[in-house]
Amino acid sequence: MKLQKDLWGGSLMVGLGVVVTAQGASYTTGTLSAMGPGYFPVVLGAILAFCGVSIAIKGWLAAPEAAEKKLPAEWRAWLLMCGSIVAFIVLARYLGLAPATFGLVFLSALADRDNNWRQAALLALAMVVIAAVVFWWAFGINLPLFRWGVS
Amino acid sequence: MIWQSLTDLYYGFGVALAPHNLMWSFVGVLIGNLIGVLPGMGAITTIAMLLPLTYTMAPVPAILMLAGIFYGSQYGGAIGAILLNLPSHPPHAVTCLDGYPMTRQGKGGTALGITMVASFFAASFGIIVMIFASPLLVSVAFELGPVEIFSIMLLGLLMGSTMGRGSPIKGIAMTAFGLLLGVVGTDVSSGVARFTLGFHDLTDKLELVAVAMGLFGVADFLRSVNRLHFVGTEAKVRFRDMRPSRAELKQAFMPTVRGTLIGTLFGAMPGTGPTITTFIAYAFERRISKTPERFGKGALEGVASPEASSHSKTQVDFIPTMTLGIPGDAVMALLLGAMLIQGIQPGPMLITEHADLFWGLIASFWVGNVLLVVLNVPMIGIWVKMLQVPYRYLYPSAMFFIVIGVFSTNGSLFEVGLVLAFGIVGAILMALDFPIATILLGYVLGPLVEENFRRSLMMSRGDLSIFLTQPISATIIGICALFILAQLFFAARGFLRQRRLLLTPPPVAVLDD
Numbered sequence: 001m002k003l004q005k006d007l008w009g010g011s012l013m014v015g016l017g018v019v020v021t022a023q024g025a026s027y028t029t030g031t032l033s034a035m036g037p038g039y040f041p042v043v044l045g046a047i048l049a050f051c052g053v054s055i056a057i058k059g060w061l062a063a064p065e066a067a068e069k070k071l072p073a074e075w076r077a078w079l080l081m082c083g084s085i086v087a088f089i090v091l092a093r094y095l096g097l098a099p100a101t102f103g104l105v106f107l108s109a110l111a112d113r114d115n116n117w118r119q120a121a122l123l124a125l126a127m128v129v130i131a132a133v134v135f136w137w138a139f140g141i142n143l144p145l146f147r148w149g150v151s
Numbered sequence: 152m153i154w155q156s157l158t159d160l161y162y163g164f165g166v167a168l169a170p171h172n173l174m175w176s177f178v179g180v181l182i183g184n185l186i187g188v189l190p191g192m193g194a195i196t197t198i199a200m201l202l203p204l205t206y207t208m209a210p211v212p213a214i215l216m217l218a219g220i221f222y223g224s225q226y227g228g229a230i231g232a233i234l235l236n237l238p239s240h241p242p243h244a245v246t247c248l249d250g251y252p253m254t255r256q257g258k259g260g261t262a263l264g265i266t267m268v269a270s271f272f273a274a275s276f277g278i279i280v281m282i283f284a285s286p287l288l289v290s291v292a293f294e295l296g297p298v299e300i301f302s303i304m305l306l307g308l309l310m311g312s313t314m315g316r317g318s319p320i321k322g323i324a325m326t327a328f329g330l331l332l333g334v335v336g337t338d339v340s341s342g343v344a345r346f347t348l349g350f351h352d353l354t355d356k357l358e359l360v361a362v363a364m365g366l367f368g369v370a371d372f373l374r375s376v377n378r379l380h381f382v383g384t385e386a387k388v389r390f391r392d393m394r395p396s397r398a399e400l401k402q403a404f405m406p407t408v409r410g411t412l413i414g415t416l417f418g419a420m421p422g423t424g425p426t427i428t429t430f431i432a433y434a435f436e437r438r439i440s441k442t443p444e445r446f447g448k449g450a451l452e453g454v455a456s457p458e459a460s461s462h463s464k465t466q467v468d469f470i471p472t473m474t475l476g477i478p479g480d481a482v483m484a485l486l487l488g489a490m491l492i493q494g495i496q497p498g499p500m501l502i503t504e505h506a507d508l509f510w511g512l513i514a515s516f517w518v519g520n521v522l523l524v525v526l527n528v529p530m531i532g533i534w535v536k537m538l539q540v541p542y543r544y545l546y547p548s549a550m551f552f553i554v555i556g557v558f559s560t561n562g563s564l565f566e567v568g569l570v571l572a573f574g575i576v577g578a579i580l581m582a583l584d585f586p587i588a589t590i591l592l593g594y595v596l597g598p599l600v601e602e603n604f605r606r607s608l609m610m611s612r613g614d615l616s617i618f619l620t621q622p623i624s625a626t627i628i629g630i631c632a633l634f635i636l637a638q639l640f641f642a643a644r645g646f647l648r649q650r651r652l653l654l655t656p657p658p659v660a661v662l663d664d
Binding site: 005006008009012013016020023024027028031032033034035036037038039040041044045047048051052054055058061071074077078081082084085086088089092093101104105108109111112113114115119120123124127130131135139141142143 | 318320321323324327328330331334338340341343345346369372373376377378541542543544546547548550551554555558559562564567568570571574575579580582583584585601604605608609611612613614615646
């Protein structure tokens with residue numbers, strides 16, 4: 001398990017390092033005495049790639065460790081939680097703060113298996129009240145409570 | 152110089168005790184403690200979440216409040232560790248080892264009381280060190296040019312990335328990743344927009360709050376959802392239980408002193424995180440104990456020493472952050488970022504230009520610690536109730552506070568999206584065992600490292616040997632080199648040992664194929 005993790009992690013860093021170096025090289029790198037905007041990123045990209053290679057090789061060579069307990073993937077929860085933030089962005093843009101808050105808290109609360117939709121809705125309503133009183137009324141957040149379409 | 156420090160400090164107390172400032176200090180400690188005690192809320196998350204509250208405030212009360220939030224959350228974390236066996240902030244992991252067994256023996260109140268006394272003692276000591284060491288460091292700091300600053304930052308980053316838990320190479324990779332995040336946006340000297348991925352909103356720079364909340368808030372919730380199940384504590388702690396007996400105080404006194412000294416020592420070293428400090432304090436205490444078998448079963452020393460070390464380290468950590476502008480760990484990096492948002496540039500000029508802020512902050516550290524003690528005595532019953540809040544209600548509410556906090560920073564929905572992006576990135580990196588705290592350190596230092604590196608080499612006309620010909624810089628680079636060699640040595644030794652133990656075919660045969 002550890003072995004695979006390090007292979008994955010190392011490869012990820014190598015990939016990132018290569019992309020960064022390539023992108024950095026597209027800005028002017030300049031010389032040591034007069035560095036361009038690309039110099040520092042290229043150096044960092046190279047360091048990242050180098051670390052990535054070391055991590056991957058180390059993971060590959062290292063003796064396999066006792067497999068740790070693998071946690072089951074929580075795809076439903078992850079999707080709901082990521083979706084809740086997306087919902088906030090969309091709802092805040094078109095409908096205002098109150099619906100956005102409701103959507104965010106409702107969806108993310110549903111991610112937990114122990115919450116049913118009623119509990120999620122109640123929690124969401126409570127947060128809408130806080131959003132309205134604390135953030136909209138007291139702090140004067142730059143977002144109307146309700147709106148229709150982009151203004 | 153010492154006399155000067157004391158008069159300045161007197162002035163600082165005047166600032167910190169001004170009713171307006173005192174009030175914000177109090178509010179900070181209160182909310183920090185309130186949020187910090189909630190399961191799963193570490194100090195970084197708490198500070199990042201509450202940071203937007205300070206935007207509309209004047210710099211001095213804002214920073215005083217943030218320092219208060221930090222203390223409060225730190226102490227709140229200890230409550231969760233002792234009563235629930237739940238380390239929401241990694242440095243408290245060690246406190247669980249003996250704190251929780253004490254709770255199960257019905258001595259949770261005593262453990263909390265000792266923690267409070269030990270923290271207060273350690274913080275007071277750290278503050279005294281800070282009062283006398285800061286002016287000294289400042290007088291040195293004025294002599295430092297870009298060459299020296301770059302070397303110091305390099306040392307800090309190196310130690311920060313390798314002294315944490317887990318693999319040093321992964322730490323370095325994460326530091327580099329953090330430095331890269333700091334590069335995103337418009338380059339100051341050439342005006343070129345870098346790594347904006349075509350997003351117009353990224354031409355300024357990545358917003359600190361969005362990065363921190365994504366990595367430490369959302370990422371954590373994604374990792375813990377449906378996995379963090381804990382039962383509420385049965386412990387009922389009242390004020391009366393918290394008062395340690397005379398014998399217990401005596402038992403905890405020397406461990407507290409030792410923990411304080413260990414914390415001070417490690418605080419002076421840049422980049423050593425608080426987690427490693429508490430682990431070392433605990434290990435040390437156990438080694439010198441005449442009865443090491445008691446550790447892990449509710450030894451009072453095992454609570455007092457690590458908690459003392461983390462508090463004195465925190466204080467001493469503020470010295471390089473405030474005088475050089477080089478933060479020691481992720482929390483300091485976040486506080487440094489908060490100061491930058493307030494238009495305060497930490498560094499040697501800070502003490503001369505913002506004397507009110509600097510000495511007011513030091514005085515308020517002490518005031519904050521007193522407030523913490525005063526507050527926790529009557530409030531402990533409420534904190535214990537807060538611990539009962541189930542995680543399934545907690546994280547959706549926290550998601551809301553995070554999102555609304557990031558939005559209110561700049562009123563930008565794009566940055567809310569950034570939180571999501573960094574939440575996913577952080578969760579993936581954590582799943583692959585990468586230490587994410589160093590990302591924040593790299594991110595805050597990124598622009599400074601680049602600028603000082605550029606300026607150094609401009610001065611030397613591209614000659615890299617300038618880092619080795621300047622005496623101060625050469626010494627620091629030497630330390631870096633020794634440090635890397637030591638790390639390589641330990642890694643090689645551990646690697647060889649492991650192979651010898653675990654691989655059945657002789658190593659030579661494996662190398663051949």
